[in-house]
Amino acid sequence: MTRELHSFPGGLQMPTFKTLSDQEMSILHPLPERLILPLQQHIGIPSQPCVSIGDKVLKGQTIARAFGYVSVPMHASTSGKIIDIGDYPVPHPSELKAPCIVIESDGEDKLFDIRPTNEYASVDPKELQDVIRECGIIGLGGAGFPAHVKLNEGVENAVDTLIINGVECEPYITCDDRLIQEKASYVVAGTRMIRHAVQAKHCVIAVEEDMPAAYAELEKLIDDDIELVKVPTRYPAGGEKQLIQVLTGKEVPSGGLPIHAGIVMHNVATAAAVFRAVTRGEPVISRYVTVTGLVEKSRNLQVLLGTTVKDCIKACNFEADENCRVILGGPMMGMHVTNPDVPVIKTTNCILVQENIPRLPEMPCIRCGNCVDVCPVNLLPQQLYWFAKTDNTEASQRHHIFDCIECGCCSYVCPSNIPLVQYYRYGKSQIAAEERRRDGADHASARFAARNERLQKDEREKQSVKEEKRIANQKEDKQSYINAAVERSKAKRALNKKTLEDTNKDD
Amino acid sequence: MEQGAFIIVIPMIACLLAWLMMPFDFRTNTTLRKRALVERLNALLPQTQCGKCSYDGCQPYAEAIASGKADINNCPPGGDETIRNISTLLGRDMKKLESEHEQQLQQHVVLIDEQICIGCVKCINACPVDAIIGAAKQMHTVISKACTGCELCIAPCPVDCISLVPVNVEIKKWVWTKPQPEFEVST
Structure with a gap:
């Protein structure tokens, strides 16, 4: 049975430049001397360091814990010593610094004691999610949303279809293509595990039409339980909502989530990471990265997280200077980084080196449509x-x-x-900033109101004490008040004397 | 003569009836509507209570705008954004910030130099949002999360230990820059 494919509006057909890098077998990037690991590599709350400067760590050891639900732990990419916990440049369009843990490698790459989970099929889906979370798995396709959150949605809602997204639609990027070709068994096994974790009725692995080698590899391994679909090459067919539309014809409503249409989607790299996490207890500490563009030898590298972008480019026999610009991600959605010392993180899928041609000047909109x-x-x-x-x-x-x-x-x-x-992007961040300012104003106005109330209350109390005194002075005759006090004191003294005599008598 | 009187009286009665048939709050709506307007204007102001508009706080300034006594471009901490929002609400033209004020592009908070502070409580009394903690002859400090950067505590300090510092930009609060085209259509 073949699935009837649908379409999404708009989109583009453009040169893909994929052959630059998809022919070569990927290679392991050599162990770098220093690894910089940002505490926030995912969407959500940054993780919290659980090691201190000077600690010795082993490869795969947890060095930062998840903080809150939408957060994942982080692991050491190699064995060595923690030399710093502080702010370093991170891959972000702002080019600002953010908290990172820096590891100096000891060159031994010694593995931490990791525990595999056997027989995933008999394990409770909930437990499988915990394993996936503990191994720091996030959406490796680019968005970086913690994977366990999407799996949990599946447990709470009925999942009709699980889609494993291998549609790498952006030009130049071939890391998923190479991953499928080289580790197809991981992808397929990981897919079955995710399916078990979300209890999905149907399961689809989707690849693009221009990935015949990857398709062939997958076809060898799947049974009737998984559908393998070729999706026509058109950008951005690999977008979550676009792929759902292509495969099911359903449109995820504005502000809605795929789960509302009974769909959960994960990337092929995420599936492979799930396989490693479950069968070997291996956390996410490395990934496939396409290094392409101007570099002499375009290819995919298996890079340890925390390796600098500069090192990756150097591994492809190229030295980035001011005549070229480095883009993390693809040419359509990637971000331009001026500092090549930023590290590769969990969501870095591609390093594209392009010629630094000045942008054509922006002209007025002619409303061409x-x-x-x-x-x-x-x-x-x-x-x-x-x-x-x-x-x-x-x-x-x-x-x-x-x-x-x-x-x-x-x-x-x-x-x-x-x-x-x-x-x-400017408009979106402006809206968010405006919201923050409004929250700040609400906070300030609440504090202002509380202060005014407090001042008024103090004033009222002061007034009432004054008033009481005034009334007391007016009403009572002062002399009789003094006399009464003298009487009271005399009586008390007499009583004291009497009790003293009584006790003396008893003795 | 009598017919002429009818011509005047009948429309008058009709008008009175129509007025009586209106919902009650519609009849008294001038005050109600004005109060609602003041509230909406106040909600657009930054609530720093800094008094830079020459009024005692945001609410009094909102009242002055609503009654037409003050212009809409006198709030420096709100800047262009506040002026734009108010102009949209009132259906007026966008204006530049009054030239006597300085445009505040970055958010600031105050910082007390705790080595110099003598614990005189003057800044605590000046802070409109209770963002300074401390007691008489004890060291004071600023809760920077609650500080609005209104600067009202700086002048009363007898030892000048309060300074204005810019708030650090974090990645989470970073805003994309707006593209600046070289060519613009002249209007």
């Missing part, structure tokens, strides 16, 4: 552009700016070279 035709989520890019440009946050929210997946199709086709996606 090309961007509308290619938008895969049916937004109105030119309207959103005007709203973001004029800081009209209310209107851009009304036009669903948060449904934009930042795929870059609109910027790609724009004849006026308008960096549309950058406008949307």
Whole structure:
């Protein structure tokens, strides 16, 4: 039975440049001297260090614990000594520093005591999720959402279809393609484990039409329990919502999650990581990274997390200088980094080195509508552009700016070279900043009100004490008040004397 | 003569009836509507209570805007964003911040130099949001999360131990830069 395929609106067909790097067998990147591991490599709350400077750690040992539910632990990529816990440059468009743990490798690469889980099929799905969480598995496709959260959704809701996403639609990137070709058995076994963890009725592995070698490898291994589907090559078919639309014809509503349509989706690399975690207890400490573009030898590397981008480029016989620019991720959605000393993290799928050509100047919008035709989520890019440009946050929210997946199709086709996606990113972060400012104002106004109330209460109390005194002075005759006090004191003294005499008598 | 009187009286009675038939709060709506407007304006202000607008706080400034006594561009901590929001609410044209004020581009908080502080409590009394803790002759310190950067505590300090420091930008609070095109359509 073959699945009937559907389509998504818009999208682009463009040169893929995949043959640059997908022919070569991947190689292990040599052990670097120093590894920089950011505490936040996933979406959610950063993990908390559980080692201190000077500690000796082994490969795979937990060095930072998950903090909160939407968080995962982090592990040492190799054995060595913790030489610093502090702020270092991390792969982020802001190019700001963030807390990292730095390990100096001892060159032995000695493995920590790791425990495999045998016979996953007999294990409770909940337990399987815990294993997956403890091994620090997050969505390795690029978004970096903790995998156990998506699995848990499956336990609470009925899952109709589990989709394993091997549709690597962005140009240049071939890390998933190579992973499937080299580790197809991991992917298939991991898929079965995830299926068990979410108790899915159906299970699909999707790859792109232009990945015939990967398709062939998978085809050898699957049985009737898993459907293998070839998806037509069109960017961004690998986007979560777009792939769901292609495979099922269902559209995930605005603000909704795939689980609301009975679907859970994971990346092929995540499936392979699940296999390693369950059968060997191996945490996520390395990944496939495509190094391509200008480099002399484009290929995929198996890189330990924390290795610098500069080292990866060097491993492909290239030295990045000011004549080229380095992009982490693909040419459509990736981010430009100026500092090549940032580390490879769990979500780094590609390092693309391009010639540093200055951007063509941005011209005025001519309302041609090309961007509308290619938008895969049916937004109105030119309207959103005007709203973001004029800081009209209310209107851009009304036009669903948060449904934009930042795929870059609109910027790609724009004849006026308008960096549309950058406008949307600016608009989105502006809305978030405005919300933070509003929260701050609410907080301040609550404190201001509490203070005023307190001051008023103090004032009222002061007044009432004054008033009482005044009334007391007026009402009572002062002399009689004094006399009464003298009487009371006399009586007390007499009583004391009497009790003293009584006790003396008893003695 | 009598007919002429009817011509005047009948429409008058009709008007009175129509007015009586209106819902009660619609009749008294001038005060109600104004109060609601003040509340909505106040919600758009940054609640620093800094008094830089020359009013005693955000609420009084909102009242002044609502009654037309103050212009909409006198709030430096709110900056362009606040002016834009108010202009949208009131249906007025966007304005630049009043030139006597300085545009605040970065958020600031105050910091007490604890080595110099003599514990005089003057800053504590000046803080509109109770963001300074301490007691008489004890060291004071600022709860930076609650500080709005209104600067009201700086002037009263007799030993000048309070300074204004910029808030560090974290990755979580970082904002993308807006593209600056070289060519703009002149309007």
